[in-house]
Amino acid sequence: MEELVGKLEGILGEGEVLTDEISLASYSYDASGYIYRPEVVIRPGNIDELTEVVKVLMDYRVPITPRGAGTSLVGGPLPVNGGAVIDLQMLNEVLEVDEDQGIVQVEAGVKVAELNELIDGRFMPINPDGTGSSTIGGLAAEDAASPLSSVYGTVKDLILGMEVLLPNGDLVSLDGPVNRSRRNLIDLLIGSEGTLGIVTSVTLKLPTEPEERMAYEITFNDLMDAMSLAEEMEKAGIRQAAFEVYHNLGLVMGSAETEAVGYLEIMGPPECVNAWDSRIRELSNRVGVTSINPIDPYEADTIWKERAKIYEVAKATKSALKVGSFKVSPSSTRDFVQEVDRTSNRMKLKSISVINPLLGWVIAILLHKRSESKEVERAEKGMSEIVRISNNMESSMGYGLGVGINRISADIDEGFVQIYSAIKRSFDPYWLFNPGKLIERD
C-alpha cells in the first residue's frame, strides 16, 4: 500500500492522494445511505493524470470506483470491495460551446448547475436530485432521468458523444455531433455505471426552454384514474412535459384525504397549449378525477427541477429517504404501488410512491429516522424486499438512478447477464472497474 501511495503521489503531487481517516470517511457515503470505506482517495486534476493513475492501480490490481459529486441514491460511487475511489470533480473544463446548435462538450466533473449557465435560453433538463450538484459524468454513467424525461428522454437521448477511459488504459472517443459508424456502441457505455470504463468527457445537446407552458394540480381517489388520464392524453396527442403522481402525499403530510396528488405540465406552441387545456379538463371529467386546478408553471418547475415535493416531505417529517426506482408496466403499476405500501406497513415505516404514468416510472421512497438504527435497518430491509417484489413482477429496477449495489442477477435477466459478463471480462479481465455494481459477478 505504501509503495502504491508513493507512486500515486509521484503522479499527482501531494494533497490529492488521501489516506487519512477523515478523508476516507468523507468518501464512504453518497446519498443512498450505504457506507463503504475506500482505502485510498485519488483526485486527478486532468485526464492525463487520471490515465496514469488508472494504469498504476490496474498494475497493482486495486479495485477502482469512480465518483462525481456523490449524489447517487444507489451507492454508485461507493467502493463495495474497498480499493481506490477516484474523485473526478476536478476534471471540470468546458471544452467547447456551440451556441447556435446548443451543443456543448464538457469534462466529466462539470455539474448540472454549470451546464445551465453555458448557453442563454438552453438548459439541462435532467437534474435528478434537484440541487444541480450532480456531475455529467455521473449522470451519463447511470443514464439518469428526471420528471422532464417524458419529453426529453434520459441522459442517453441528450448525449451525442463521449470520451471514455477503458480498463486497459486506452482513452476512446465515441461518436460526437456526427456518428460515423452509425452503430450504437455508445449506448453500451451510457448507463454502464463505471463497470466498463470511466467517462472523461461528454458532448451533449441542450434543449431550448419551451415557448408556452401550463401546469395543473390534480387529485385522484384511485391511482388507476391517473394512469387512465395519462393514456387518454397521449391518445389525444397532448404533449406532457411532465406528469408526476404522488401516492400517499396527503397521508404523510397530514393533509388531503385523496389517494394521490398529481402534477402535470404541458408545453408547446401557444395555440396548441390553449387547445389542450380545454381537452385536459374534458378528459379529467371523463376519467373521474377528484379535482383539477391550474397552478403557476414556475411552481411546477420547482417540482421538476428542484424536486420540491420530495424535499418538502423530508423537511416536514424530519426523515431520511431510502429511494428505489423502478419501471413497471401500466397494468401492474397499481399492484406494485400497493406492494410498496404493504412492505412499508410491515416495516412500520411511512412511504411515498412517485409515479410517472407516461413512463411507467415508479420511485418508491421509504421514510425513516436516521438517528434510529433500527429504523435504518428496516428501511434497508424494506427496500431489498421491494426490489425482490419488482423482480417477480416483470418490472425493471434502476430506471433513471442506476442499479448500483442492488445488482442484476442471472435469475432476473439471464441473457443480459450472460452477454454483459462476456463484455465485462473482455474489457476488464480482473473485474476491477466499479466491482459490485450493476451485475453479479459470474
Added chain:
Amino acid sequence: MMLGEDLSFEVNRCISCGACNIVCPLFIVTGFQETAGPRARLRLLSMVNTGALEFSVEFLEYLYDCMSCGKCNEACPVELKISDLIVKVREFFIGQGYVPPFNIVQLPRKVKDSNSFFGDSQAKGVWLPPDFKPEKASILYYAGCWAQEYPEIPLSSFELIKRVEGNVTTLGYEEPCSGRILEMAGYSDVVEEIRPRLVERVREVSPEKVVSSCSVSVRAFKFMGLEATSLSNFLLEALRSGKIKLKQPIRLRKHKVSVIPSCQSEWEAKEIVEMVEGENFTELPDWACCDCGAVLSSLLDGSSFNKWAERVLKEAKERQVNVLVVEEPSCFGLITKYINENKVKGIKIIPLSQFILNRT
C-alpha cells in the same frame, strides 16, 4: 450515542443530497474536496456518534476548520441550519470537557483579559488620542478587535460616520469584545460571563444606534435590544440619501475594482463599490465573501484560509482586478498578511471605509 438525543437527531436529519457543498467556499476552493464541505461535517459527525469513526484530536480540529460563513444554512432543502449546528456541536464537546485546538482554547482567556483575541489590553484604542474618554452620543461606533492592527480602518470609519451624523462616539481603549467569535468557537458560557461588560459600557454612552465595523457583532448588539447596523449598511444609506457626496471619479482605463463582502451581509458592500466605480466595477463569485468566521479557521494551521485567499486572488487577477475592496477588518487583515507573506504583486487591497473616504 455520543452527541445526545437532540443533536443526534438534527445531525441525522441530513439527507446527504450535497446541496450545501456547492455553495461552500472551502468545498469550491479545494477543488470540490468532499471532506471540506458541510455534508461531510454532518455525515462524519453521524459516524462518530455511532462509533463508526473514531473521535480523535484530528476530528475535533476538523470541526473548527470551516470559514463559518453560513452559506450552507441557506442552501439546505430540508432547512437544516448546518453552520449553526456545527457551532452547537463545538459547544457540546467543550461542555463535555474536550479541549479544542490550541489557538482556539486560548480565546476565552485572551478575550477576558484584554477585550480582544489579540491579547493586548492597551492596544485597542491605538487610533485614538491617549486621553480619549467615551462621551454620550447618538451613534456609537464599534471598532472591533482589528482596530489595533489597522488603525486606518477605525479612523476612516469614524470620520465618515462623523460627517454623516455629527454626534458619534466610541468605546476607546476599553472597548469590550462583542463575544461573537467566542460564540462561534462554542464558548457561549464565556460570552454570558463577559457580555455584561459590553452592556454596561454601551449604557454609559446611551446611543440611539450602534454602527459596527465588525459585521458579525451586529447580532450581539441586536441581542441587547439596541438598534444596530453594519458599517456597510450605514454607508450605503448615506450614499443613497446624499449624506456622503463623492468626488467625480477618475476613469482610468486599466482600473478594475472588485469587492469581498461579508458573507453574513446583504451584499451592501457590493452595491456601494458598484455605485462608486460604475463600469470599472467587476464582480467576484458568490463564495468570495469573508467575515470574522475566517479568523477561527486561520487560527488552526491557516491552510484553509490560504487556499481560499489564493483562489480569490486568482479569480480577481483573471478579471484584471487591480483594486480589491474588503468589507470586514478581520478579512482585510488576513488577506493583507497572505499577500505580504506570499509576495503577491499587482493588486491593491483596501478597507471599505478607506475606499469611500478617498472618494469624498
